[in-house]
Amino acid sequence: MADHPRQLTDGFGRSFPYLRLSLTEACNFRCSYCLPDGYQADGRPRFLQVEEIARLVRAFAALGMSKIRLTGGEPSLRKDLDEIIATVAAVPGIRKVAITTNGTLLPRRLPGWHRAGLTALNVSMDSLQRERFKTITGHDRLPEIEQGLALAQALGLPAIKLNAVLLRGLNDDELPQWMDYLRDRPFSVRFIELMRTGDNEAYFQRHHLRADVVIEQLLAAGWHERPRAADAGPAREYSHPDHRGTVGIIAPYSRDFCKGCNRLRVTAKGDLRLCLFGEFGVPLRPLLQSDDDHDALLARITTQLGLKAAGHGLHQGQTGLTPHLASIGG
Numbered sequence: 001m002a003d004h005p006r007q008l009t010d011g012f013g014r015s016f017p018y019l020r021l022s023l024t025e026a027c028n029f030r031c032s033y034c035l036p037d038g039y040q041a042d043g044r045p046r047f048l049q050v051e052e053i054a055r056l057v058r059a060f061a062a063l064g065m066s067k068i069r070l071t072g073g074e075p076s077l078r079k080d081l082d083e084i085i086a087t088v089a090a091v092p093g094i095r096k097v098a099i100t101t102n103g104t105l106l107p108r109r110l111p112g113w114h115r116a117g118l119t120a121l122n123v124s125m126d127s128l129q130r131e132r133f134k135t136i137t138g139h140d141r142l143p144e145i146e147q148g149l150a151l152a153q154a155l156g157l158p159a160i161k162l163n164a165v166l167l168r169g170l171n172d173d174e175l176p177q178w179m180d181y182l183r184d185r186p187f188s189v190r191f192i193e194l195m196r197t198g199d200n201e202a203y204f205q206r207h208h209l210r211a212d213v214v215i216e217q218l219l220a221a222g223w224h225e226r227p228r229a230a231d232a233g234p235a236r237e238y239s240h241p242d243h244r245g246t247v248g249i250i251a252p253y254s255r256d257f258c259k260g261c262n263r264l265r266v267t268a269k270g271d272l273r274l275c276l277f278g279e280f281g282v283p284l285r286p287l288l289q290s291d292d293d294h295d296a297l298l299a300r301i302t303t304q305l306g307l308k309a310a311g312h313g314l315h316q317g318q319t320g321l322t323p324h325l326a327s328i329g330g
Helices: 050-062 081-089 106-116 130-137 142-155 175-181 201-207 212-220 291-305
Strands: 018-022 067-071 096-101 120-124 159-166 188-193 236-239 246-250 263-266 271-273
Touching (some): 018 050, 050 291, 067 081, 106 142, 120 142, 130 142, 142 159, 175 212, 212 236, 271 291
Parallel strands (some): 018 263, 067 096, 120 159, 159 188, 188 246
Antiparallel strands (some): 236 246, 263 271
């Protein structure tokens, strides 16, 4: 095989040690900000299979990528998820295998994922209040999620994060409760600023809340920003000496948000997306059918990275190809 650079970089000097790989577009929740009417299958070709995923991850690892996050839709709906995790974890050079899930299947399936090689867990948890959680997600499943988080702690997972989308008028008064929650729990809670997508304009106008509001409250309560790790996600992390847990803020509308971009995305059907809100996808699946196409796959990835833009167009209302976050994994 030909020699290749050990790290993916773009024309703006950004490096990419981190891949978000969607395993499915399907989801069993009906979150008001994403799939309020539930997932509707479109009958198109099936999602990437284990052999294709293995070839894809081997290619990215050969280019220096070391962290893979498995996303959806809801990745736990894949019955072969244990095999997928084991396959990804076995690729030389991959040091971290994470998953983002709504958490409802954690009590049943987390031990298997952990044995397969999972090293980090992100769980969507948009409210600490059971009725609010049900209102936002369409499902009364908070007790199972809390049970799953306790199991994750018992298993000793080194990284446990919770994701909460900031929603004006729905959950924007819960920061004091979250701070109390984090006093004795070693979790990182990520508050994610609601993003405009192709089909949520009215909802966005009604419920968008700037992340600056939460940052101001954190600073006033004595929290301090932490240095950012090289392979970290997009969150700005805050800690407090009296709390075991931390708070992360993901603010895509903030100035210079894209300057620290360090991740690429591949959809469940094998398209490389250089940006969550990009205008095009690059089909990789034709090159995932045979090991003989490894070098061609590397060439396609590195060539396309040269086309990555400096930033997204969200400020101009440009949401790109993304109709909703379940379609690409956020």
